[in-house]
Amino acid sequence: MTDNANTRVVVGMSGGVDSSVTALLLKEQGYDVVGIFMKNWDDTDEFGVCTATEDFDDVVRVCNQLDIPYYAVNFEKQYWDKVFTYFLDEYKAGRTPNPDVMCNKEIKFKAFLEHALSLGADYVATGHYAQVRKVGDRYEMLRGVDDNKDQTYFLNQLSSDVLAKVMFPLGHLPKKEVREIAKTHDLVTATKKDSTGICFIGERNFKEFLSEYLPAQPGRMKTMSGEDKGQHEGLMYYTIGQRQGLGIGGPGGPWFVVGKDLRKNELYVEPGYDNHYLYSDGLIATDVNWINEAPTRAVVCTAKFRYRQKDTQVTVVPLGDGRVEVIFDQSERAITPGQAVVFYQDDICLGGATIDEIYKNNQRLNYVG
Amino acid sequence: MEPIYLDHAATAPVHPDVIETMHVAMKDTFGNPSSVHHFGRKARKQLDEARRVAAVSIGANEKEITFTSGGTEADNLALIGVAYANKQKGNHIITTEIEHHAILHTAEYLEKQGFHVTYLPVNEQGQVSVADVEQALTDQTILVSIMMVNNETGMIQPIEEIGELLLTHQAYFHTDAVQAYGLLSLDVSKLGVDLLTTSAHKINGPKGIGFLYIKNGTRLEAIHYGGEQERKRRPGTENYPAILGFKKAIELVESEREKRSEAYISYKQLFVDTLKEHAIDFSINGSTNTVPAIVNISFPGTNVEALLMNFDLEGIAASSGSACTAGSVEPSHVLMAMYGEGNEKTTNSIRFSFGLANDQAQVKTAAETVAKIVARLNNK
Numbered sequence: 001m002t003d004n005a006n007t008r009v010v011v012g013m014s015g016g017v018d019s020s021v022t023a024l025l026l027k028e029q030g031y032d033v034v035g036i037f038m039k040n041w042d043d044t045d046e047f048g049v050c051t052a053t054e055d056f057d058d059v060v061r062v063c064n065q066l067d068i069p070y071y072a073v074n075f076e077k078q079y080w081d082k083v084f085t086y087f088l089d090e091y092k093a094g095r096t097p098n099p100d101v102m103c104n105k106e107i108k109f110k111a112f113l114e115h116a117l118s119l120g121a122d123y124v125a126t127g128h129y130a131q132v133r134k135v136g137d138r139y140e141m142l143r144g145v146d147d148n149k150d151q152t153y154f155l156n157q158l159s160s161d162v163l164a165k166v167m168f169p170l171g172h173l174p175k176k177e178v179r180e181i182a183k184t185h186d187l188v189t190a191t192k193k194d195s196t197g198i199c200f201i202g203e204r205n206f207k208e209f210l211s212e213y214l215p216a217q218p219g220r221m222k223t224m225s226g227e228d229k230g231q232h233e234g235l236m237y238y239t240i241g242q243r244q245g246l247g248i249g250g251p252g253g254p255w256f257v258v259g260k261d262l263r264k265n266e267l268y269v270e271p272g273y274d275n276h277y278l279y280s281d282g283l284i285a286t287d288v289n290w291i292n293e294a295p296t297r298a299v300v301c302t303a304k305f306r307y308r309q310k311d312t313q314v315t316v317v318p319l320g321d322g323r324v325e326v327i328f329d330q331s332e333r334a335i336t337p338g339q340a341v342v343f344y345q346d347d348i349c350l351g352g353a354t355i356d357e358i359y360k361n362n363q364r365l366n367y368v369g
Numbered sequence: 370m371e372p373i374y375l376d377h378a379a380t381a382p383v384h385p386d387v388i389e390t391m392h393v394a395m396k397d398t399f400g401n402p403s404s405v406h407h408f409g410r411k412a413r414k415q416l417d418e419a420r421r422v423a424a425v426s427i428g429a430n431e432k433e434i435t436f437t438s439g440g441t442e443a444d445n446l447a448l449i450g451v452a453y454a455n456k457q458k459g460n461h462i463i464t465t466e467i468e469h470h471a472i473l474h475t476a477e478y479l480e481k482q483g484f485h486v487t488y489l490p491v492n493e494q495g496q497v498s499v500a501d502v503e504q505a506l507t508d509q510t511i512l513v514s515i516m517m518v519n520n521e522t523g524m525i526q527p528i529e530e531i532g533e534l535l536l537t538h539q540a541y542f543h544t545d546a547v548q549a550y551g552l553l554s555l556d557v558s559k560l561g562v563d564l565l566t567t568s569a570h571k572i573n574g575p576k577g578i579g580f581l582y583i584k585n586g587t588r589l590e591a592i593h594y595g596g597e598q599e600r601k602r603r604p605g606t607e608n609y610p611a612i613l614g615f616k617k618a619i620e621l622v623e624s625e626r627e628k629r630s631e632a633y634i635s636y637k638q639l640f641v642d643t644l645k646e647h648a649i650d651f652s653i654n655g656s657t658n659t660v661p662a663i664v665n666i667s668f669p670g671t672n673v674e675a676l677l678m679n680f681d682l683e684g685i686a687a688s689s690g691s692a693c694t695a696g697s698v699e700p701s702h703v704l705m706a707m708y709g710e711g712n713e714k715t716t717n718s719i720r721f722s723f724g725l726a727n728d729q730a731q732v733k734t735a736a737e738t739v740a741k742i743v744a745r746l747n748n749k
Contacts, residue, residue, distance in 0.1 A: 034682065071678045118675050118746060119682060 004030035009123045009167060010116035011035050012108055013062070013070070015055030018127030018170060020062045020189040021178045025169045026125055027066050034119065035063040035070040038112055040079035040103070041200040051202060061188045075111050082106035084200070088213055091236040094262040094369050095338030098154075099198055101352075105157035113165060123167045130155055130349075131171035132163050138292050139163035141349045146174040153307045156342040156352025157289045207237055219265035221246070224258065224277055224367065232267040235260045240368060241278060241334025259367030268367055277367070279331040280360045285341050285353030288324045292350075302344045303328075305335050305355065311344055324353055331360070337369045372684040373735045377571075377724030378520055378548060378663055379688055383614070384573040384725065390617040391575060394610040402607050403598065412609055419616035423580055426619050427565060428556035435581045435599045436612055440547040440568035443581035444471040444514075446603065447543045447564040450589040451512045452479050458539060459509035465489045465497050465526075466706035467519050472545055473702075476514075485509075494656040495524040495707045502531050510540040517549035521690065521703040521720055522655035523663025525553070532561020541587060547571055547579075551622040552630065552660045563587050569611065573725055574618030578611035629725070633661035636723040636732045640664065643736035649743050654704060654718055665704075667718040671746045676719055679742045685735050687721050 009026050013019040013035045026033045037052075037059045044050040056072055063070035083102045090097030108126060116124045128151045129144030139160045144150040158166070170178055182190035195202070201209045210216075216234030223229060229248050232238065237245070242257040246269060258277040259268040270277045288294075295318055302311035303326060313329035326341055335358050342352035358368040374382070394415070400408030402416045417431070424431040437443040452462060464476050466488045476486045487505045491497050497515055506513075513535060517528050528544050535542045543564035546555060551572035557565060564587065568579035583589055583602065595604030622629070641664065644651055654665040668676065673689040680687055690701030700715035708714050723732070 034678075069681060071674070071681075073674050115675065119678050 005032060007122045008032040008034065008120055009125050010119060010121040012112055012124060012126045013037050013059045014127070014195075015058035015062075015189065015192075016127070016195060017182050017187070017189045017192055018129075018178060018194075020058075020127075020187050021181050022125055022127040022169050023062065023066055023068060024181065024185055024187065026167070027068060033066070033068045034116075034121070035059060035066075035068055036112070036116070037070070037072040038107065039072055039074045040076060040083075040107060042076055043200070043202070058189050058192065065185075065187060073112070073115055075107055078111045079103070079107055090338045091210065091214060093338075094235050094260050096239040096336045097338045098340050099200075100154045101157060101340050103199070104155055109155075109158055109162050109166065113162065117165070121165075123165055125167040125169055127170055128155060128168050129170055129175070130168045132166055132168060134164075139166075141291055142171070142347045143344070143349065144168070144171045148308070149175045152344075152349040153304055153340065153342050153352075156291075156340055156349060158291060159289065160292050163291070207233070210236060217265055219267065221248075221267045221269055224268055224270055229255070229269055235262060235265060235267060238267055240336040243273075259365070260369055261367065262369070274333075278333050280328075280335050280358045280365055280368070281331045282325065282327045282359035282362075283335055283341065283355050284319070284323060284325050284357040284359070286323050286356045288318075288322050288351065288353035290351040294318065299343070299350075301350060304342045304344070305332060306339055314343075316343060322353075323356075335368070370684045370734070372686060373731045374686045374726045375721040375723065375732075375735055376686045376688050377726065378523075378720060378722035380570045380576065381573045381724045382726050383570075383575060384618060384621055386621060387574055387614045387617045391610045391614040394613040398609065402609065403596065412607075415613060416607055416609060419612045422616045422619050423567075424582075426555070426623055427550075427567075427582055428558055429582050430585060432600070433582055433585055435583055435602045436607065436615075437579050437581055437603055438577055438608070439570070439579040440469075440545065440566050441471040442603075443566040443568075443579050444469070444545055445475050446581055446589070446592055447566060447583075448472065448475045448479060448512065448514060449592050450602075451541050451543070451564070451587070452482075452484055454588040454590040455511040455541070456484075459507075459511045460484045461487070461507055461509040461511065463487045463489065463502060463505045463510060463513045463515075463540070465491065465515055467491050467495060467497075467521075467703045468514070468516050469520055469545060469547070472514055472516070489515075491706050493707055494658070495519055495522045495654065495703065496656070496658070497526050497531075499527055499530045499534060503534055506538055506540065508539075510538065512541050512543060514543040514545070516545040516547075517555075518546070518553070518660050518663075519655075519703060520548045520663075521701055522665045522707075523548070523659035523722075524655045525549070525658050525660065528560050528562065536561060548660065548663070551619075551626070552633075552662055554626065557582055557584070564589075569615035569618055572618050572622045575611045575614040578608055578615045580615075630661050632727075633723045635729070636727060637661055637664050639729060639732050640721060640723075640736045643733055644740055647737070647740035647744070649740045650747070651743070652714075654707065654714065662724060663720060663722045665718055665720045667714040668743050668746075669713065669717060671717050671743060673716055673719065675746055676717070676742070679746070680719075680739065683738050683742060685738050687719050689719050690715075 009031045011023045037056045039052045087097050087099045113124050129149040130152045131142040133140045143152050221229045221232045238257045246255050248255040252271040255269045255271050258270045299316045303314040315327045317325040337355050339355050340352045341355050343350040358365045398412050400412040402413040420431045420434050423434045480486050489501045541563040544562045545566045547568045550567040563584040565582040570576040591602050598604050650669050652667050704715040
């Protein structure tokens with residue numbers, strides 16, 4: 001496939017600047033570019049206004065500027081079944097899910113990819129800050145060159161087979177330059193604000209949103225030694241390491257969430273950012289995905305436990321059944337069940353898993369969840 | 370390959386003679402038909418002539434023709450205008466589940482204003498039954514609105530029989546004839562309708578113009594306020610060039626109806642035969658009682674989104690149900706009324722509609738392309 005004009009690339013377009021520039025760059029490289037907007041969530045209000053309509057409108061305008069065909073596909077049902085149901089289930093279980101990881105796995109690089117292939121696409125492209133590298137007949141995923149924007153954390157569940165069909169045209173660019181390109185080409189999305197937070201919640205209040213789907217069960221807030229510190233509004237509203245919204249005053253503060261007990265409906269809090277209860281030195285994660293060959297013995301590599309965190313040295317031990325044990329060289333703060341742990345070898349993203357159990361000195365920290 | 374346009378029911382290319390007429394109209398006449406001077410009179414004369422042609426085309430009197438901005442406005446005026454003007458006689462309106470959104474959403478608006486609306490079902494062929502209309506009638510019914518030809522399936526509705534039924538009832542009878550006008554020969558007195566909607570752009574006229582036939586004596590309240598134009602039923606300076614273009618389109622379609630009809634019948638046959646030759650799994654939605662220009666086909670095992678995008682990428686323009694917000698396609702409300710919610714035909718059916726832009730070779734090529742795509746989607 002050296003002839004770009006005969007190579008069809010379907011671009012997942014959100015109406016934002018990143019995917020707009022993605023389409024632009026591919027078009028400039030002479031590919032047969034098709035823009036597709038995914039409608040995954042319906043937030044139509046009482047006046048029939050929906051953010052998807054506004055975003056699609058931007059997709060239409062950009063595609064017309066680039067003179068490429070555009071369509072919209074509806075994945076609301078798949079999104080609800082595969083992403084939102086998981087999202088609610090995790091909160092019900094007292095954990096902190098990562099819907100973006102699930103959306104990439106189940107929607108963007110599965111349902112959407114399949115749809116694109118049914119349109120005769122050779123590749124799908126998105127505006128993610130990540131890179132694909134072909135090594136022999138395998139495909140590796142590398143971090144985006146913009147350290148601050150690298151999105152491989154969210155893409156850890158992809159496989160080499162999927163990456164073979166994927167292009168990330170922004171991976172080698174700093175975000176600043178992407179904005180510049182959009183401005184130079186006068187794209188209507190050039191100055192559009194980046195979306196923040198979870199896509200289906202948008203700018204809305206997170207607590208309010210969640211309470212529409214899950215009943216909040218207020219309970220007691222206690223220190224690890226059992227001292228009552230007041231009421232919590234529902235365990236699902238709190239995540240490990242959280243400082244805001246506890247409403248605990250007095251000496252010794254600030255206070256942090258260090259754990260929860262779902263059965264007793266209790267939230268555990270302790271004072272001080274560096275409180276020892278927040279620290280752990282190992283974890284067990286489930287649903288591990290290795291982008292290329294799965295290791296059969298312990299791997300020494302680096303890992304991230306949350307987005308935009310520096311890597312730390314770890315040893316990953318395969319336990320079978322999709323489970324891995326991750327042992328940290330140095331103890332880590334606020335490891336949170338439900339979040340992804342993602343493994344790297346230098347700039348290569350090896351894969352990732354979902355954090356399940358937290359350990360310190362070979363003892364499981366049951367209070368974390 | 371040059372793109373092939375099989376979406377004439379959405380809108381049709383403007384006939385060259387219409388373009389010429391409008392060009393001349395804009396160049397030669399600019400006066401306001403309401404003005405008391407030479408320039409105004411010149412426009413008024415042409416306007417009256419156009420109104421006469423429109424009236425004659427449906428067997429009406431020219432005073433019964435109200436030009437509007439198109440089918441949607443005519444439907445709004447018919448429903449809201451009659452409902453408001455007759456609310457002392459009752460508050461019940463009857464329509465069907467398969468109407469165009471210009472009717473359905475207007476009916477929903479009237480429900481919010483306190484009117485009761487009955488939405489009649491259709492059978493599996495997409496046809497309304499006269500008996501259902503009869504059963505739904507009450508002494509509170511003030512308006513019955515039933516489309517003449519369904520825009521998705523092309524199914525012809527029993528308007529004449531319903532008109533006869535309503536002869537002895539106080540309810541006014543409106544029909545949205547947007548998809549029928551031009552293809553079928555219409556006579557309002559034979560049809561027994563009090564109001565009838567048409568639109569120019571479906572018959573190779575310009576966009577932004579249509580008319581509502583309002584039978585003499587029909588109680589109707591205006592929904593716009595302003596000048597004295599259109600007997601105050603539709604104030605606003607007349608869209609003179611568009612009205613003249615509409616007139617030309619009417620004259621053309623009146624003189625060529627037979628010829629066009631025959632061509633479309635042969636296109637439909639050729640299209641379906643070609644699909645059969647390629648052994649594609651498909652079925653036609655609706656019965657044979659359709660207008661020749663529309664055929665609605667279900668392709669089992671596929672879905673509308675993938676079909677339409679693939680067709681477009683291969684240069685075939687068709688459509689399904691109704692295009693919706695954010696471009697994503699909702700299941701067709703018409704096919705849902707026919708087959709029930711959740712039936713796969715509501716999400717795997719495509720409407721192909723023929724027209725002046727087509728010839729035999731195109732229709733053949735289009736059917737072959739469709740067959741190829743459907744086979745590919747089913748073999749994945």
